[in-house]
Amino acid sequence: xxxxxxxxxxxxxxxxxxxxxxxxxxxxxxxxxxxxxxxxxxxxxxxxxxxxxxxxxxxxxxxxxxxxxxxxxxxxxxxxxxxxxxxxxxxxxxxxxxxxxxxxxxxxxxxxxxxxxxxxxxxxxxxxxxxxxxxxxxxxxxxxxxxxxxxxxxxxxxxxxxxxxxxxxxxxxxxxxxxxxxxxxxxxxxxxxxxxxxxxxxxxxxxxxxxxxxxxxxxxxxxxxxxxxxxxxxxxxxxxxxxxxxxxxxxxxxxxxxxxxxxxxxxxxxxxxxxxxxxxxxxxxxxxxxxxxxxxxxxxxxxxxxxxxxxxxxxxxxxxxxxxxxxxxxxxxxxxxxxxxxxxxxxxxxxxxxxxxxxxxxxxxxxxxxxxxxxxxxxxxxxxxxxxxxxxxxxxxxxxxxxxxxxxxxxxxxxxxxxxxxxxxxxxxxxxxxxxxxxxxxxxxxxxxxxxxxxxxxxxxxxxxxxxxxxxxxxxxxxxxxxxxxxxxxxxxxxxxxxxxxxxxxxxxxxxxxxxxxxxxxxxxxxxxxxxxxxxxxxxxxxxxxxxxxxxxxxxxxxxxxxxxxxxxxxxxxxxxxxxxxxxxxxxxxxxxxxxxxxxxxxxxxxxxxxxxxxxxxxxxxxxxxxxxxxxxxxxxxxxxxxxxxxxxxxxxxxxxxxxxxxxxxxxxxxxxxxxxxxxxxxxxxxxxxxxxxxxxxxxxxxxxxxxxxxxxxxxxxxxxxxxxxxxxxxxxxxxxxxxxxxxxxxxxxxxxxxxxxxxxxxxxxxxxxxxxxxxxxxxxxxxxxxxxxxxxxxxxxxxxxxxxxxxxxxxxxxxxxxxxxxxxxxxxxxxxxxxxxxxxxxxxxxxxxxxxxxxxxxxxxxxxxxxxxxxxxxxxxxxxxxxxxxxxxxxxxxxxxxxxxxxxxxxxx
RNA sequence: GGACGCUUAGCUCAGUUGGUUAGAGCACCUGCUUCACACGCAGGGGGUCCGCGGUUCGAGUCCGCGAGCGUCCA
Numbered sequence: 001x002x003x004x005x006x007x008x009x010x011x012x013x014x015x016x017x018x019x020x021x022x023x024x025x026x027x028x029x030x031x032x033x034x035x036x037x038x039x040x041x042x043x044x045x046x047x048x049x050x051x052x053x054x055x056x057x058x059x060x061x062x063x064x065x066x067x068x069x070x071x072x073x074x075x076x077x078x079x080x081x082x083x084x085x086x087x088x089x090x091x092x093x094x095x096x097x098x099x100x101x102x103x104x105x106x107x108x109x110x111x112x113x114x115x116x117x118x119x120x121x122x123x124x125x126x127x128x129x130x131x132x133x134x135x136x137x138x139x140x141x142x143x144x145x146x147x148x149x150x151x152x153x154x155x156x157x158x159x160x161x162x163x164x165x166x167x168x169x170x171x172x173x174x175x176x177x178x179x180x181x182x183x184x185x186x187x188x189x190x191x192x193x194x195x196x197x198x199x200x201x202x203x204x205x206x207x208x209x210x211x212x213x214x215x216x217x218x219x220x221x222x223x224x225x226x227x228x229x230x231x232x233x234x235x236x237x238x239x240x241x242x243x244x245x246x247x248x249x250x251x252x253x254x255x256x257x258x259x260x261x262x263x264x265x266x267x268x269x270x271x272x273x274x275x276x277x278x279x280x281x282x283x284x285x286x287x288x289x290x291x292x293x294x295x296x297x298x299x300x301x302x303x304x305x306x307x308x309x310x311x312x313x314x315x316x317x318x319x320x321x322x323x324x325x326x327x328x329x330x331x332x333x334x335x336x337x338x339x340x341x342x343x344x345x346x347x348x349x350x351x352x353x354x355x356x357x358x359x360x361x362x363x364x365x366x367x368x369x370x371x372x373x374x375x376x377x378x379x380x381x382x383x384x385x386x387x388x389x390x391x392x393x394x395x396x397x398x399x400x401x402x403x404x405x406x407x408x409x410x411x412x413x414x415x416x417x418x419x420x421x422x423x424x425x426x427x428x429x430x431x432x433x434x435x436x437x438x439x440x441x442x443x444x445x446x447x448x449x450x451x452x453x454x455x456x457x458x459x460x461x462x463x464x465x466x467x468x469x470x471x472x473x474x475x476x477x478x479x480x481x482x483x484x485x486x487x488x489x490x491x492x493x494x495x496x497x498x499x500x501x502x503x504x505x506x507x508x509x510x511x512x513x514x515x516x517x518x519x520x521x522x523x524x525x526x527x528x529x530x531x532x533x534x535x536x537x538x539x540x541x542x543x544x545x546x547x548x549x550x551x552x553x554x555x556x557x558x559x560x561x562x563x564x565x566x567x568x569x570x571x572x573x574x575x576x577x578x579x580x581x582x583x584x585x586x587x588x589x590x591x592x593x594x595x596x597x598x599x600x601x602x603x604x605x606x607x608x609x610x611x612x613x614x615x616x617x618x619x620x621x622x623x624x625x626x627x628x629x630x631x632x633x634x635x636x637x638x639x640x641x642x643x644x645x646x647x648x649x650x651x652x653x654x655x656x657x658x659x660x661x662x663x664x665x666x667x668x669x670x671x672x673x674x675x676x677x678x679x680x681x682x683x684x685x686x687x688x689x690x691x692x693x694x695x696x697x698x699x700x701x702x703x704x705x706x707x708x709x710x711x712x713x714x715x716x717x718x719x720x721x722x723x724x725x726x727x728x729x730x731x732x733x734x735x736x737x738x739x740x741x742x743x744x745x746x747x748x749x750x751x752x753x754x755x756x757x758x759x760x761x762x763x764x765x766x767x768x769x770x771x772x773x774x775x776x777x778x779x780x781x782x783x784x785x786x787x788x789x790x791x792x793x794x795x796x797x798x799x800x801x802x803x804x805x806x807x808x809x810x811x812x813x814x815x816x817x818x819x820x821x822x823x824x825x826x827x828x829x830x831x832x833x834x835x836x837x838x839x840x841x842x843x844x845x846x847x848x849x850x851x852x853x854x855x856x857x858x859x860x861x862x863x864x865x866x867x868x869x870x871x872x873x874x875x876x877x878x879x880x881x882x883x884x885x886x887x888x889x890x891x892x893x894x895x896x897x898x899x900x901x902x903x904x905x906x907x908x909x910x
Numbered sequence: 911g912g913a914c915g916c917u918u919a920g921c922u923c924a925g926u927u928g929g930u931u932a933g934a935g936c937a938c939c940u941g942c943u944u945c946a947c948a949c950g951c952a953g954g955g956g957g958u959c960c961g962c963g964g965u966u967c968g969a970g971u972c973c974g975c976g977a978g979c980g981u982c983c984a
Contacts, residue, residue, distance in 0.1 A: 007949065192984085344984095388914065392982070395913070399983085499982085541922085543980080567949095574935080575922075580915080581980080585922060587936050594949045605946035654926085662924075662934075677946080770953090777953045782941050813944080813952085863931060870930095875967035884929050884968090891930055 004607055004722060008600035010564025014714045018132060026731055027137045029077020031485040038069035038076045039492035041469050042138065043505070044146065046085035047120050048092045051130035053538045053546055053584060054498065056556045057576055060569045061535065061657055062496045063136050067710035068652060069493075070137075071737040077489055078137060079472050080128060081144030084120075086461040087181050087350045090411040093119050109410050116411050130557065135565045135713050142484070144472040146464045147413070150480060154471035155464040156416045156443045158516065163417075163441050167366045168405075170433055174282045175404055177358035179303030179318070180351035183408040184362050186460060187401060188503050190346040190355055199341035200326060201270075202334055204230060204247035207256050214239075214247055214259065217270035219341065220280065221329060222321040225252025225309045226296040229276040231287055234261035236272050250334035251325055252298070252310035262287050282357050299356060318356075361425070363406035363415060363457065369514040370397055372523060376510055381524045385533045385655040389499055396503050405463045412458030417441050419453050466508035469495075469528035470517055490517065491524075494531040506532060533655050536581040543583060559589055566712035567593030573711055574661050595665060596715050599708070602673050603719045606701060609684055610694050615724045618738065621702065622750040624695035629688060631803065632765070634696055635758030637676045638747070640667060641700055642740040642754070648707055649739055661711055668704050675766065676700070682807040698723070706737050764832040765804055769811045771829040772836050776813065778852065779827060779838060788816040790823045793834025801833055825908055827852075830901045832894075846909045853909070857902045860895060867892045 021027060029039070040062050045055060062078060069076040093116045094104055104112040128143065144151060162168045175184040200221045203213035214230055227249050232239040239259070246256040264287055265274050278288030279297035288295060298309040305313045305321045312328055313321045329335035346355045367373075374397050376382045377390050384390045406415060418440040419425055432438050440446040445454070467475075469492050474480030481487070491513070497506060513528035538546055546553035559568045571592030576582050614620040644667040651660035676697075683693040702725050709716040709732050720732040727734075738746065744754070772789055776782050789812065793801060798819055801808060809817050817836075826837040827849050870876050871888055880888075 004946090007947075386915095391914070395983070502982095537981090580923085583922060585936080588922080590949080591935060594947095597949045598947065601947035601950085603946085608946065650926085656926090659924080659926090666934080673947090674951085678951095681945090774953060777941070780941080782952065783944085785944075859931085867930080870968080873967060877967080879967045880929075887930060 004600065004604040006601075006604070008564075008597045008715060010566060010596070010714065011561075013718045014133075014135070014565050017714050017717045018135065021137065021731065022140070024731070026733065027078070027139050028141065029079070029139045029485070029489065030075060031488040032075040033488070035073060035075040037489050037493070038066065038072075038074040039489040040066055040078045040494055040496070041472055041492050042078065042080045043495070043497045043501075044081045044083040044144070044465065044468065045127045046088050047082045047124040047127075047145070048085060048089050049082075049127045051127055051134070051556045053553055053556060053572070054535075055127070055131070056134060056559075056568065057535055057538060057572050057582070058496055058498070059131055059134060059136050060572055061533065061576075062494075063134075063569075063713070064573065064657060064710040065494055065496070067137055067713060067733065068737075070733045071706060071709065071735065073736050075488070077139055077142075077485075079142050079144065080131070080136070080138035080140060081142075081468075081472060082124060082128065082146070083461060083465055084145065084147040084412065086407055086409050086412040086458065087178075087183065089116060089120070090409050091181065091350065093411075104410065112410055133557065133560055133565060135569065137713070142472070146461070146468075150474070150477060151464070151467075151471050152413055153443065153477070154467050154475055155413045155459065157476050158467060158512070159413075159416055159459065159463075160441055160443055161516075162365065162368065165368070167368055168363060169366075169430060170361060170363050170428065172359060172361045173364070173404075174285050174357050175360055175362055176346060176348075177301070177356040177360070178348035178351050178353065179299075179301065179356055180348065180353050181409070182301050184358075184360060184404050184406060185348060185355065186404050186462070188462075189349045191349050192344045193347050194342060195345050196340055196342050197345070198326075199339050200329070201336040201339070202250060202275075202329055203336055204250055204257075204275075204334075207246040207248055209245075214242070214273050215271045215336065216273050216275045218275055219343065220277075220322065221251065221325040221335075222305060222309065222313060222316075222318060223277045223280045223298060224249060224275065224325065224329075225313065226277045226279050226298040227257055227275045228278060228288065228293045228296060229257050229291065230259045231262045231265050231274045231276050232259065232272060233265040233267045234263060236265075236267050238272055250329060250332060252313070253308070260287075260291050260293075262290065279359055280357055285357070285359065295359060297359065299358070301358075303353075303356060362404050365403040365405050365463075367400055367403060367508075367511055369511045370400055372514045373397060373507065373510045376514065376523055376527050379523075382510065382527050382529065383531050385531060389502060389532075389534050392499070393502055393507055396507060403460075403463075405460045406457040407460055408456070409458050412461065413464055414458050415455040416443055416445070417455040418446050418449075419455070421451055421453055462504050462508060465505060466512045467516070469509055469513060475516070491527050492529045494533060495529040496533045496535065498537060499534045500537070502534070531655070536576060538582045538584050540584060546584070554584070554586065559586075563589050563593035564596060564714070566596050566715050570595055570661060570712050574658050574665070576658050592712075595669070596712060598669060598673060599704075599712075599715060599719070602668075602677060603701060603723055605677060606694070606697050606723065609680070609697070610690065612724050613691075613695060613698065615698050615702065616727060618699070618702070618743070618746060619750075621695055621699045622747055622752065624691060624698075625750065625752060626692045627751045627753070629692050630752075630755075631683075631689070632755075632758040632761040632800075633676060633679050633683075633804075633807070634692065635755040636762035637671060637696060637700060638752070639754050639756055639759050640671045641703060642744055644671075645703065645707060645737075645743070646740045664704065664708055664711075668708075672700055672704070675762070678811060679804075679807040682810045685806070698725075701725075703738075703743070706732065706735060709733070761800060764800065765808065768801075768831045768833045768836065769808060771831045772812045772814070775827060775829045775836070775838055781838075782813075785813050786815045787813070788818065788839040789814050790818055790820045790826070790837040790839050791834050792820055792823060792837075797833045825910070828905050830898045830905070835901055835905070850906060850909050853902055853906045857899065857906065860899050860902065864892065864895045864899060867895060 066076050066078040097103060176190045178185055197219050199217050199219050201215060201217055202221060203215045206212040230247055232242065242259050243261045245259050247259060249255045249257055264283065276284045276287055278285045278293055278295045296308055298305055299318060300306050303318045305316050305318065307314045313324060316324055326335060347353065348355050374394055377393055420438050423438055440452055446452045470486060470490055473486035473490060474484040475486060509528045514526050517526045540546055540552040544552060568589055571589030575588045613624045644663055647663045648660045651663065680693050683689045701723065705716045705720050717732050720726050726732060781787060791801060805817060823837040826839060828835050828837045867888055871892060877885065
């Protein structure tokens with residue numbers, strides 16, 4: 001055993017142990033039929049990603065779970081990987097190209113994809129490297145990427161399968177179009193934002209009645225050239241007789257458009273008349289369909305107005321076009337007013353620009369297994385933590401819409417559909433799609449590729465990540481599946497993720513699992529995971545989301561440098577209560593580091609206190625104990641240790657990680673360091689108690705290190721080795737956490753029967769010490785160690801005191817503690833073990849003493865009055881449970897006795 | 911408009927099924943380089959538990975109404 005340094009220096013320790021773990025293959029998830037599996041699949045970060053505080057929280061929790069599972073003897077496996085992140089990655093690479101004044105079109109599809117792959121090989125592993133710094137114990141040999149060949153095969157197999165089952169179709173529909181990324185987006189990728197915009201009141205003149213106008217309100221005057229009708233409610237008296245007449249479009253190419261009646265028009269809004277622009281609004285599109293109206297699309301894919309918008313606007317970007325449109329309308333007198341207006345506008349999640357409703361051909365998925373997906377959560381096969389998120393999940397499934405799974409990107413899984421050459425894709429019917437002479441759908445592609453053209457679109461990224469829990473385990477390749485242990489590790493145990501992707505990812509994974517895993521088997525075998533733990537979102541001190549653009553996110557690697565990975569981990573876990581958003585405060589991370597230092601020093605103290613005994617197992621340590629020599633403190637610390645391990649186990653069962661960390665923190669710092677270690681200093685002086693005391697320290701330290709290890713793996717591994725708790729060449733995770741009842745019964749075999757009454761005794765000793773210290777402090781003697789305390793106590797109390805005399809004197813900072821029958825006029829405190837006097841009679845300021853005692857008496861009187869009132873209440877006495885009643889009575893008796901004593905002391909002062 | 915969450919010490923937050931005098935970390939004040947740790951020890955100050963009403967012997971905790979903040983869905 002080498003000597004431990006005075007303060008904990010994490011840097012080298014972390015490097016050393018991480019390398020050892022890797023070298024030994026300690027994180028490998030091995031199939032072991034004899035042990036319960038515990039599986040976690042990482043929420044794959046984007047390959048473009050760098051570690052954020054959100055990742056730190058999320059992955060620390062996963063690591064805590066998986067390390068705890070190993071300590072519980074389960075065959076634990078944490079599978080890492082990254083997501084190709086279609087739009088995000090393509091955007092990043094395009095941005096790089098733009099620096100060279102090039103676009104992806106300058107390269108063409110294949111060359112561009114080569115560039116992206118190059119980029120991925122260069123930079124795509126950064127975030128996984130950073131996770132290693134954090135201590136993540138992933139099985140790195142299993143690292144997956146959603147564009148790996150076998151994973152791609154899973155994605156395309158699923159597409160083909162769902163197509164054949166009739167779940168996938170192609171349709172020309174209104175989609176959310178991002179003019180920057182120039183692709184369709186799913187509804188989930190659109191963020192509604194309240195914005196204050198301008199609403200324009202515009203009038204359209206009746207063709208048949210010059211000087212008569214219909215007035216509409218619009219926020220988008222630049223789309224007027226796309227107007228094909230004005231719609232009113234059929235029963236709106238204001239427009240009786242107008243339907244069928246025509247008005248002149250006030251902007252764009254000259255045109256006369258009809259006034260139509262449609263019940264979908266909201267009479268309450270504005271003038272009750274609505275301009276109908278089917279190409280640029282979803283409702284308008286539907287109205288247009290009903291009335292067989294033409295569709296005039298005035299925007300290009302990039303959001304620039306086209307020639308159909310008229311020569312005045314063509315070539316203008318949409319927002320510039322809007323201003324220009326307003327000017328033109330104003331000049332012609334068609335614009336009546338501009339009013340400010342608050343409304344919700346959909347923004348593209350990635351590019352953060354307003355999306356355009358746009359009519360395009362896309363591929364759609366009718367979700368499979370919707371009802372089963374609801375049942376899986378409703379019936380508790382999958383449990384959400386906190387439970388309330390299941391409501392959000394169910395609500396979404398109740399209102400589920402078909403999923404637009406095609407994207408007009410290059411980076412992603414290209415849709416495995418081939419069209420016969422020469423075929424007009426625009427006119428393909430649903431029936432044509434199912435005709436193998438026209439459309440080929442397969443994983444392998446057509447046998448005669450020269451006659452076919454492949455679909456240009458790729459799949460939505462989420463249409464690959466929804467397969468994550470099983471495609472990462474070899475599916476659909478049977479051989480790979482067997483090798484990677486799908487049978488053993490699926491369903492996974494716990495998913496740790498943020499509630500922001502409950503629709504994007506969680507819900508979809510559940511449906512995919514139910515559809516593709518183990519057909520025909522019971523639901524609990526097909527679900528992808530049993531528990532979903534939703535973390536909170538990390539915010540800055542002002543409560544804002546952490547984001548790159550705000551620059552308010554600290555770099556986790558800086559924090560690791562400053563506080564160590566363990567400090568960061570413990571800090572982040574301790575401020576992350578279940579499912580609540582988190583305000584990040586760096587001082588909590590500092591607390592994490594301080595705790596590590598405390599742990600370090602407590603072990604250092606143990607090491608300096610005496611030679612190491614046989615620490616190789618719980619059994620060995622227990623054998624070193626002499627139960628007959630136990631004092632109250634020995635009993636109490638063991639009792640607290642068992643209570644803490646029960647509490648920690650409960651916390652894990654309930655997914656209350658911060659509570660688990662806090663329980664260990666409190667036990668170790670307060671119960672062990674502040675009390676037991678301090679009283680040990682007296683016990684270690686006595687050869688009769690030394691051996692047992694050291695063995696108890698070893699036992700407590702051992703169990704504490706074990707339970708802390710999932711939270712702070714590096715330092716605990718180091719100390720475990722330093723103190724000789726593990727066999728040579730073994731890691732802490734080769735040991736097993738005994739649950740509290742196992743531990744208690746093992747101890748019992750060794751003759752250790754914990755006296756639970758000792759806890760109460762120690763509480764009284766603590767009270768005594770703390771009151772006596774306060775008494776010294778009140779008299780400015782806190783640093784004096786030569787004082788004597790005189791105690792008047794009952795025989796029973798004095799028995800307790802005298803049994804602990806050496807410890808009490810040391811803890812109280814006193815030279816002597818002596819019993820007296822009677823003490824006059826000295827500063828005193830009334831403790832649960834009698835009245836303690838400060839033996840400094842000459843220095844007493846009787847006046848000040850009286851003030852102090854009177855104050856205390858006053859406080860006490862209040863409490864007594866409260867307790868008396870309760871006990872005087874007939875209803876309380878007759879209805880409260882006996883234990884509560886008894887407690888109140890005992891409390892009153894104690895309070896009264898204390899009052900009598902205080903009054904006596906006051907009187908003695910004259 | 912609907913759903914959910916939050917409101918407790920100066921700050922950030924715990925508080926499990928209702929039950930002694932409501933806790934922690936940080937911050938603050940006082941003292942201490944005491945033979946593990948100043949990344950520490952000891953002592954201390956600080957709270958009408960958002961408001962109103964109800965249930966109950968008893969409410970921070972349960973119910974209702976309201977206010978403020980936040981998130982998601984429309």
